[in-house]
Amino acid sequence: MSGEEEARNQQTPIAEVREAVKRFAATEGGVITALDGVSLKVQPREFVTLLGPSGCGKTTLLRVISGLEELDAGEVLIAGEPMTTVPPHRRPVNTVFQNYALFPHLSVGDNVGYGLDVAGVPRRQRNTRVGEVLERIGLGGFEPRRPDQLSGGQRQRVALARAIINRPSLLLLDEPLSALDRNLRQSMQLELKTLQHDLGISFLFVTHDQEEALTMSDRVAVLNKGRIEQVGTPEAHYHRPATRFVAEFIGDGALFSGRIEGPTEDPVLVTGDGLRLAVALGTTVNQVATLLLRPEHLEAAPEAPDAAFGVIEVRLKQSVFLGASRKFVCCLANGATVTAAPTGAGAQALSRVAPGELVRLAYRRDQPHLILGADDGT
Amino acid sequence: MARRGDRRRLALLLGPVTLFLGTCFIGPMAVMIVFSFLEPALYGGVEWSFYHLNYGRILGWADSEWESFDPVYAAIFLRSVRLALTNVVILLVICYPAALWVSGLSARWRTLLVFLTTLPFFVSLVVRLFIWVLILRPTGFLNSSLIGLGLISEPIDIIFTETAVLIGMAYVLLPFMFLPVYASVEKLDRSLIEASSDLGGSPLKTFFRVTLPLTLPGIAAGAVLVFIPSLGNFIVPDLLGGAKVLMIGNLIEQQFLSARNWPFGSALSVMIMVVMFVLIIFYLRQIGRQGANQ
Ligand SMILES: Nc1ncnc2c1ncn2[C@@H]1O[C@H](COP(=O)(O)OP(=O)(O)OP(=O)(O)O)[C@@H](O)[C@H]1O
Ligand SMILES: [Mg+2]
Numbered sequence: 064m065s066g067e068e069e070a071r072n073q074q075t076p077i078a079e080v081r082e083a084v085k086r087f088a089a090t091e092g093g094v095i096t097a098l099d100g101v102s103l104k105v106q107p108r109e110f111v112t113l114l115g116p117s118g119c120g121k122t123t124l125l126r127v128i129s130g131l132e133e134l135d136a137g138e139v140l141i142a143g144e145p146m147t148t149v150p151p152h153r154r155p156v157n158t159v160f161q162n163y164a165l166f167p168h169l170s171v172g173d174n175v176g177y178g179l180d181v182a183g184v185p186r187r188q189r190n191t192r193v194g195e196v197l198e199r200i201g202l203g204g205f206e207p208r209r210p211d212q213l214s215g216g217q218r219q220r221v222a223l224a225r226a227i228i229n230r231p232s233l234l235l236l237d238e239p240l241s242a243l244d245r246n247l248r249q250s251m252q253l254e255l256k257t258l259q260h261d262l263g264i265s266f267l268f269v270t271h272d273q274e275e276a277l278t279m280s281d282r283v284a285v286l287n288k289g290r291i292e293q294v295g296t297p298e299a300h301y302h303r304p305a306t307r308f309v310a311e312f313i314g315d316g317a318l319f320s321g322r323i324e325g326p327t328e329d330p331v332l333v334t335g336d337g338l339r340l341a342v343a344l345g346t347t348v349n350q351v352a353t354l355l356l357r358p359e360h361l362e363a364a365p366e367a368p369d370a371a372f373g374v375i376e377v378r379l380k381q382s383v384f385l386g387a388s389r390k391f392v393c394c395l396a397n398g399a400t401v402t403a404a405p406t407g408a409g410a411q412a413l414s415r416v417a418p419g420e421l422v423r424l425a426y427r428r429d430q431p432h433l434i435l436g437a438d439d440g441t
Numbered sequence: 442m443a444r445r446g447d448r449r450r451l452a453l454l455l456g457p458v459t460l461f462l463g464t465c466f467i468g469p470m471a472v473m474i475v476f477s478f479l480e481p482a483l484y485g486g487v488e489w490s491f492y493h494l495n496y497g498r499i500l501g502w503a504d505s506e507w508e509s510f511d512p513v514y515a516a517i518f519l520r521s522v523r524l525a526l527t528n529v530v531i532l533l534v535i536c537y538p539a540a541l542w543v544s545g546l547s548a549r550w551r552t553l554l555v556f557l558t559t560l561p562f563f564v565s566l567v568v569r570l571f572i573w574v575l576i577l578r579p580t581g582f583l584n585s586s587l588i589g590l591g592l593i594s595e596p597i598d599i600i601f602t603e604t605a606v607l608i609g610m611a612y613v614l615l616p617f618m619f620l621p622v623y624a625s626v627e628k629l630d631r632s633l634i635e636a637s638s639d640l641g642g643s644p645l646k647t648f649f650r651v652t653l654p655l656t657l658p659g660i661a662a663g664a665v666l667v668f669i670p671s672l673g674n675f676i677v678p679d680l681l682g683g684a685k686v687l688m689i690g691n692l693i694e695q696q697f698l699s700a701r702n703w704p705f706g707s708a709l710s711v712m713i714m715v716v717m718f719v720l721i722i723f724y725l726r727q728i729g730r731q732g733a734n735q
Contacts, residue, residue: 131635151638152647164636168654178640181650229641 075143076104077233077265078128078156082137085123085289097123099289100137105233105265110256113269114276114312115286121269122161124286125235128267130154142232152181157226161237161269163218165210171197171221172206178229196224200258216247223255227262234259236268240275252279273313277301285309303432307353310434316357317401323348329370332433336397341373343429353434356426358390358402362409364425372425377401379416389414393424470714477707485701495708514692518712521689524603525671528610529664532618535611536663540623541652555623558616570609570680577605577681601683609677614670618663625659658728665724669717689713 085098097120105111113121126132128139130151139146146154157178165174172193173180179189197203200220210218219239226234239255240248256279259266270276276283277297285292285300285308293305304310310318321334323346330346331339332354340354364374377393380400390404391413403424405413416422480492494504501512543554561569576582577600584596599605629652637647675690682688689709696706 129639131639151635152641152643156639158636158639160632160636162632164630164632166633166636166651177637177642177650181637181640181642181646225640 074107076140077107077109077142078105078267079103079140079143080124080128080137081140083124083127083134083139084136085120085127085132086135096289098127098134101286101289101291102137103284103291103294105267107232107265108259108263110259110266110268110279110281112276112280112283113267113286114271114273114283116271116312119286120289121271121286122237125158125237125267125269128233129156129158129235155231156233156235157229157231158235159219159222159226159237159239161239161241163222165218165221165225167210169210170206171202171208171210171213174210174221175206175224175228177225182229192228196228200224200254215242216251219243219251223258227258227264230262231264233265233267236266238269238271241270241272248275255279277313285312287312304355304434307434310353310355310432314357315402316355317399318353318355319399320351320353323350323352334397338375338395338397338399340375341428342431342433346433350435351437355432355434356401357431358404359406360426360430361401361403361424362405362426363412364423368425371427371429373428374423374425375401376421376423378421379413379418381418382414382416391416393422473707473710476704477711479704481702481704485703487704492704495705496712498705499708499712514709517687517692518689520687521672522716524606524610524686524688525668528607528614528671529618529667531607531611532615532667533622533660533663536615536619536622537626537656537660540619540626543623544627544629551627555620558619561612562616566613566676567680570613570677573605573609573612574600574680577608600681601685603682603686605681606678606686606688609681610671610674613674613677614667617666617670621662621666622656622659625656625662629655661724661727665720668720672716673713 080101080103083098083101084096087095087097089095099120101120101124103111103124113124115121123132127134128141130139130146130149134147141154141156166177169177172190175196176189176193179192184192193206194203197205200223202217202220202224205213205217205221210221213221219242223236223239236255240251243251252275255266255268268279277300280297282295283297283300284294287308293300293309300309300313304313307318307320310316319332319334319338319340321332321338321340323330323342324333325331325348327348328344330342330344330348332342332352333339340356342352342354346352364372368374375395377395379391380394381392383390383392388404388406389410390402392400392402394400401424403413413422476487477495478491478493480488480490481495482488494502497503499514499518501510501515503509503511543551546554574581578584579596579598579600581600583599584593587593588596633651633655634647637651638644642650673690673693675688675694678686678688678691679694682691693706693709693713696702696709700706
């Protein structure tokens with residue numbers, strides 16, 4: 064943990080969710096557990112991302128924090144204050160909704176000024192602030208427009224402006240970029256980061272796009288089926304995923320589950336179908352584990368690899384041109400697919416291999432991450 | 442050219458409705474307008490000579506003498522307008538919260554309840570109103586239960602009063618307010634209400650700034666749909682108002698059926714029509730403006 068991170072953790076969190084449980088009655092009968100004991104802290108000025116597949120409870124968690132949904136168990140604290148009895152309109156958080164939810168009967172100016180209007184801010188002051196915020200997000204002079212006269216990207220900005228005008232201590236953003244095209248999304252990602260920095264407030268950002276989560280966040284919380292799988296920095300998620308689910312969800316790579324066997328000076332992971340993969344020295348033997356082989360770990364095996372390497376024999380299926388580099392999609396003896404994306408000389412060696420040929424790939428045995436414990440079955 | 446085919450198709454499509462409205466609606470209306478400017482004949486029918494005093498009588502001058510000013514018809518007209526407006530307000534107060542409530546229920550309950558509001562249409566209006574007579578009369582259900590509960594000792598006079606007429610009209614016209622109001626409340630996007638409270642709007646402010654403006658078209662439609670039949674209604678005041686609460690509808694009925702003054706009856710009808718016409722124009726413009734906003 065870095066010094067800065069430690070200092071942060073000693074402050075009162077802006078928002079804290081403790082053991083949150085939320086269930087819905089399903090229309091088909093039965094109960095859906097949308098949140099199943101979720102705990103999460105958001106520190107001041109922090110950019111936290113909730114990442115997870117569709118239906119895992121991301122929106123529900125935001126709604127629980129903003130007060131639009133009541134908890135069945137657990138509690139929400141904002142700036143240290145329990146929020147259980149505080150209605151949404153008295154909570155110091157604002158939301159950018161998944162569908163924007165702009166008021167269709169109000170102009171852009173009135174939409175953005177809504178928070179100030181209900182707070183009773185005098186007209187002159189309100190107009191100045193609306194002008195400033197619109198200017199800040201690049202929609203200066205758009206006040207008289209109607210929401211239906213805006214493009215998708217402009218609507219998204221208006222929703223953002225409307226949510227930040229009250230200067231909330233925490234801004235909740237529910238997949239604000241998912242409706243935008245790729246280019247616009249990338250430039251908005253940068254803008255959002257800058258905005259968060261300039262405003263000096265915390266963002267809790269929801270996405271199901273792992274790339275977005277990795278590039279934007281200070282910390283990422285991966286949510287699956289209403290539970291948090293892992294909370295940590297993007298690097299930690301990428302290099303040291305805590306569960307098989309996180310490993311599959313974030314980044315590319317092949318996963319092999321099995322038992323660690325062999326002598327302590329050469330431990331190997333043996334999969335159910337007999338594949339043997341060397342793992343880091345010092346790994347405790349006789350336990351179940353999952354090995355994550357990322358493309359960048361793999362390169363063409365040297366003539367006589369030493370004990371620091373693990374070697375696998377594969378058949379090259381396809382060599383894919385990616386612009387600056389190439390990736391090589393290969394097939395293992397048991398039918399599993401691994402992808403190698405070596406750099407420099409390693410790449411050149413592999414480029415000479417024709418599809419369909421057998422080739423030996425190697426990885427430094429201490430590089431791939433090993434997830435210890437039973438396969439969680441996802 | 443394709444144009445000619447288009448035109449023929451248009452004629453075929455619009456022919457029946459034009460024929461129907463022309464013979465059954467515009468024709469009689471023209472007759473009515475013409476009659477309203479003619480002299481009444483002694484035993485019904487008209488004398489074919491121009492006569493302006495039908496309208497004079499409505500305003501209060503029954504003959505050419507200016508002294509004989511007696512605005513008895515104008516007073517009836519104003520009372521009708523007052524009762525019709527009161528009815529609109531009563532129904533709005535009843536139906537709006539009910540519509541909000543119903544729209545929050547599950548789909549099954551919603552369909553059932555909306556169907557139930559239309560159920561009274563399956564029974565004859567006169568029968569339904571007569572039941573109200575039985576309920577409201579001095580020895581009726583209402584008074585006997587109130588006396589039975591010991592709340593009153595003497596039966597209260599409610600039948601043949603304005604209150605009875607208002608109860609009856611609200612009862613008869615309730616679906617005309619409920620259905621359009623419900624339609625607009627149902628359409629309302631709940632996430633907008635959530636957005637408002639998220640931005641700091643208390644429930645009251647949210648109601649006046651979001652819910653109400655967005656459901657205004659439904660309210661306007663309901664108000665017009667209730668006001669118009671309230672103003673012209675004559676069955677309800679006839680049965681529940683007795684001779685005491687005369688409304689413009691009763692007056693027109695009398696002119697045609699008992700007084701046999703067709704031109705005066707026509708003039709009264711024309712007047713109601715003008716009022717309603719103005720109202721509908723106003724309503725359509727309001728709707729048009731709302732439409733442009735959304
Ligand atoms: N009001 C509700 N009634 C019943 N079930 C609900 C309700 N709201 C959410 N759910 C269920 O709770 C689960 C979590 O929903 P939620 O909207 O939080 O998912 P999400 O992670 O935001 O998904 P997405 O990425 O698709 O927006 C889903 O299974 C959903 O069907
Ligand atoms: Mg969602």
